[in-house]
Amino acid sequence: MDKTTISLTLNGLSDTIRNCQKCVLAQTRTNAVPGEGSPNSLAMFVGEAPGADEDIQGQPFIGKAGQLLTRILKSVKIIRKNVFITNIVKCRPPGNRNPNKSEIDICLPYLEAQIALINPKIIVTLGSVPTKCLLNRDEPISRVRGQWFLWTGGIKIFPMFHPSYLLRNDQTTPGSPKELTWRDIKELKRELDLLKSERDVN
């Protein structure tokens, strides 16, 4: 598929998500949040679910946690609009609770379709919910963050802390979540630069 077709298909998928009524979250959401970013992205970032700001505006990661994610990306010169950002579940669970298994199972085909269309080389899972869902592992995020896992179709999964966790734990001492995230984003940038140089050669 060429870039224009992928973009058109992604837009069509986003419209389907905006009108989706497949699970109970449709009854309490203001807007579904399909995700946004480049259809040619080497990396997709996947959080757990939209929060209050995202629910109101229909865009992913635009509240305080999203602003922090943008700053984290910028710190290593990753331009936010050049990656694709979305969530496992596209509608906000009431009170910002975690999405439950049934909601995740019903919504997951949308994420799978986005992954199939974008065909990223890397999926960065933000926090424990998307990490457990995609990797099917039960370890806490603190045990798996900063490691590479090979996934379906040769895609690499790279778990990181969710930025909302960093807002609640903002010390920067060695071994703190923020300091570990600084290490992780540099590692991600290293891998992305490698992939880009390989793509440019081929």
Ligand code: SF4
């Ligand atoms: S969370 Fe997913 S499955 Fe549920 S209504 Fe929203 S888009 Fe549909």
